[in-house]
Amino acid sequence: ASSHITLNNGRQMPVVGLGTWQAAPGVVGAAVDAAVRGGYRHIDCAYAYFNEKEVGDALQKLFKEGVVKREDLWITSKLWNDHHGPEEPFKCLETTLTNLQLEYLDLYLIHWPVPLNKGYTWPLQPHMFDTTRSIKEDTKETWQAMEKIAESGKARSIGVSNFSAKKLEDMMEYAKVVPAVNQVECHPMWRQDKLRAYMKTHNIHLSAYSPLGTWGTSGVKINLLDHPLLTKIGEKYGRTPAQVSLRWGVQMGNSVLPKSTKAERVKENLQVSDFSLSDEDMSELEKLEQTRFLQGTFWVNDSGSFYKKAEDLWDGEG
Ligand code: A2P
Numbered sequence: 001a002s003s004h005i006t007l008n009n010g011r012q013m014p015v016v017g018l019g020t021w022q023a024a025p026g027v028v029g030a031a032v033d034a035a036v037r038g039g040y041r042h043i044d045c046a047y048a049y050f051n052e053k054e055v056g057d058a059l060q061k062l063f064k065e066g067v068v069k070r071e072d073l074w075i076t077s078k079l080w081n082d083h084h085g086p087e088e089p090f091k092c093l094e095t096t097l098t099n100l101q102l103e104y105l106d107l108y109l110i111h112w113p114v115p116l117n118k119g120y121t122w123p124l125q126p127h128m129f130d131t132t133r134s135i136k137e138d139t140k141e142t143w144q145a146m147e148k149i150a151e152s153g154k155a156r157s158i159g160v161s162n163f164s165a166k167k168l169e170d171m172m173e174y175a176k177v178v179p180a181v182n183q184v185e186c187h188p189m190w191r192q193d194k195l196r197a198y199m200k201t202h203n204i205h206l207s208a209y210s211p212l213g214t215w216g217t218s219g220v221k222i223n224l225l226d227h228p229l230l231t232k233i234g235e236k237y238g239r240t241p242a243q244v245s246l247r248w249g250v251q252m253g254n255s256v257l258p259k260s261t262k263a264e265r266v267k268e269n270l271q272v273s274d275f276s277l278s279d280e281d282m283s284e285l286e287k288l289e290q291t292r293f294l295q296g297t298f299w300v301n302d303s304g305s306f307y308k309k310a311e312d313l314w315d316g317e318g
Contacts, residue, residue: 017042019259046078052099078111108155126304165198166315
């Protein structure tokens with residue numbers, strides 16, 4: 001596999017990116033610094049991670065020291081849920097660009113198909129949901145703003161995150177720009193076969209968040225990296241379970257966004273282009289029981305949200 005993915009608009013995205021969700025201010029800057037010095041060229045950010053200022057400071061330092069040039073990096077960020085609509089996405093993008101101290105993003109994503117009233121994140125209560133429009137209408141208005149953002153050059157590619165095949169299909173009725181990426185949970189225990197198959201028909205790239213199983217996130221009950229099959233396969237190649245999990249993702253055609261704030265792990269997670277899993281390893285991994293680790297239950301609320309049950313958020317697609 002190559003170290004880059006070609007998106008449906010012809011742009012080349014580095015296949016391994018550093019995840020920055022739950023990387024606390026105070027440590028995320030050091031992680032970005034170690035990552036870029038260690039060879040990462042792709043950083044995955046979001047307004048709602050509330051650490052973009054520190055990521056931006058780390059990038060500035062790297063530019064000033066001549067470690068890397070802006071044009072050699074791929075920087076993704078995400079539109080927060082309280083900035084959906086025809087105009088608001090521009091404001092959220094401006095905040096992100098100010099914090100990251102950049103002129104443009106390589107990729108800008110709608111973070112969730114969930115409109116919230118201004119100023120809200122979680123923990124959620126019913127009054128925080130913006131129920132003035134349907135999800136379909138909200139996504140249409142928001143996507144049309146994203147298309148203008150792409151036209152303006154402030155984001156070179158645009159896409160979505162946490163979208164089901166059904167929601168992508170709805171977008172095809174009006175999208176002038178087909179999303180380049182849908183960033184979703186994906187790892188050997190959540191393969192996303194159906195979604196992947198749908199996305200393939202429109203050449204939408206699957207970018208995998210939580211590619212290591214996001215152990216430590218609240219509500220996550222299984223430690224993927226403890227699975228004996230990952231250890232067993234890793235031993236054949238002298239690799240760690242984390243590297244097996246990431247390599248699996250790369251061979252599935254995904255880009256992978258492992259998060260770590262530990263320099264050794266950051267380094268380890270990039271070393272996945274110099275070995276291959278055999279077809280037998282891939283089919284053994286295919287037998288793993290499938291579970292969505294991140295249910296998105298924080299968007300589920302039976303008095304305020306569009307989503308009364310987790311199945312509604314994912315449109316019943318597993
Ligand atoms: P830490 O940041 O302390 O290194 P995901 O990317 O799937 O969300 O997983 C992130 C979790 O996995 C974090 O708890 C992170 O902890 C841990 N992690 C990241 N890289 C590795 C690795 N190479 N080996 C073991 N655990 C890792």
